[in-house]
Amino acid sequence: MHIAQGVLKALNVNKLTKCGVTFRFWVADWFAQLNNKMGGDLKKIQTVGNYMVEIWKAVGMDMDRVEFLHASEEINKRPDEYWTLVMDIARRNNLKRIVRCSQIMGRAEGDDLSAAQIFYPCMQCADIFFLKASGAEAQCRADICQLGMDQRKVNVLAREYADDARPKRMKPVILSHPMMPGLLQGQEKMSKSDPNSAIFMEDSEAEVRTKIKKAYCPPGEVEGNPCLSYIQHIVLPWAKQLAVARAEKNGGNIIYTNFEELAADYASGALHPSDLKPALASSINDILQAGSGGGQRGPRGREAAPAMGCCPAHERGPVRDHFESNAEAKALLKAVKSYKTTR
Ligand SMILES: N[C@@H](Cc1ccc(O)cc1)C(=O)O
The missing domain is CATH 1.10.240.10 (Tyrosyl-Transfer RNA Synthetase)
Structure with a gap:
């Protein structure tokens, strides 16, 4: 995990929870699989997810009002609600509009996309309306979408969909954090492969x-x-x-x-x-x-x-120590490092 995902995310979460917001992390395991991360191996993807949660805890994210939800589990708890939403979003948008969201998967619009990568934006858009606690009212949605600027297109799609849906839905607030550039000359983005x-x-x-x-x-x-x-x-x-x-x-x-x-x-x-x-x-x-x-x-x-x-002194930045001294964390890091990443 790079420092923007680690520290920048923790900063944003702490700011929001301090204001009384409940922050729900959507651990997007199925999405990584749809996008062929880790060769589509869900077990590996879930290990990477656990490692990320471990880092956030270690870096000093204030966990009082933070919940971690795994997409694969949550969707299977209320599949009727979820897939009805996905289908409605897919029906109300043309293919071009969905392809325009490719950046949210780290892809370009001109890439040779798989059919799974057409599902992906429809599902990510559905997540926003699905994220409230189960049994929530029909208007349910995440109130605020806090993601990177690279996720903006799908968040805008969700706001448009809120108007198109029948009955209309409440629009989410989009709160985007800036993307950190790569450290070397000409690198607009950080690259996990460099x-x-x-x-x-x-x-x-x-x-x-x-x-x-x-x-x-x-x-x-x-x-x-x-x-x-x-x-x-x-x-x-x-x-x-x-x-x-x-x-x-x-x-x-x-x-x-x-x-x-x-x-x-x-x-x-x-x-x-x-x-x-x-x-x-x-x-x-x-x-x-x-x-x-x-x-x-x-x-x-x-x-x-x-x-x-x-954050309080005792919770401050023990990331390096944590992955050295905690056996479970150490094993997790070792497993993650052994994986070959796939584009
Ligand atoms: N598209 C996000 C992951 C994600 C998936 C589904 C969501 O609802 C939200 C975020 C990324 O690549 O970082």
């Missing part, structure tokens, strides 16, 4: 340093700079600050608590990539490593940074 394009939740301290060192970070350029995206969307929201250790001649040590100030300094050249990158790597390592004391450790010679604001 380990250097993303930080993974179980990367070692040294791997994080090497990846950030290699990352694209053109001096003075804020737009399209993946290092700055990481700071804006992951480090600052999580750690509330970025502490940069700098030689006196380069301006001395500085702590940023807000992205606009950091971006302005970066754009003007006052903050240089060679000072920014080690700070970013340390900060990511703090997020992933409980053993270092979470957010306590600033760059060398600095006063300790305050603890991460996002």
Whole structure:
């Protein structure tokens, strides 16, 4: 799992549950199978699902108002309701409209899609109206769809369908998080097949340093700079600050608590990539490593940074430790690493 799926998701969930929202995770095992992930092996897919849940728990997602639902199980509990919805959505949309949703499966519209990949968007759209607790009223739907920007097309389809359905249905609110770019030049997206394009939740301290060192970070350029995206969307929201250790001649040590100030300094050249990158790597390592004391450790010679604001200290970022010290988690990670991914 890359850091956007791990940390960004946990941040979003914590923000929502803090406001009183109940967050239902739809563990989309059947969807991965329809999309031929893991060669369509449902057992492997479910192991990957369990590993993801394990990471979210370890990274400090506040579990009080979080539920995990497995698509394959939930659909089989109320098949009449589910498939009636799927058929109605399929009947009210032409093939072109469904194919336009291909991005939600990581496919392009021009790809040679299987018939399963035509089911997929119809089913994902149905999920939104199916997700309320069983026995819910006929108007049932997820109130808010919180997914990545890459899932927007199907969420819009659901809003359109809400108007087309008879009787009409309530429209869901779409809350999309931005997509994190890949770390290397020209990588619009992180790629699971190129380990250097993303930080993974179980990367070692040294791997994080090497990846950030290699990352694209053109001096003075804020737009399209993946290092700055990481700071804006992951480090600052999580750690509330970025502490940069700098030689006196380069301006001395500085702590940023807000992205606009950091971006302005970066754009003007006052903050240089060679000072920014080690700070970013340390900060990511703090997020992933409980053993270092979470957010306590600033760059060398600095006063300790305050603890991460996002969650209680005892729940903070023990991802790396967890997968080392917990036998079950360790076995899960080993199994997942042994799988060959399929496109
Ligand atoms: N399409 C999503 C997975 C998903 C499937 C069904 C849903 O209802 C929601 C999400 C993805 O690829 O990440």
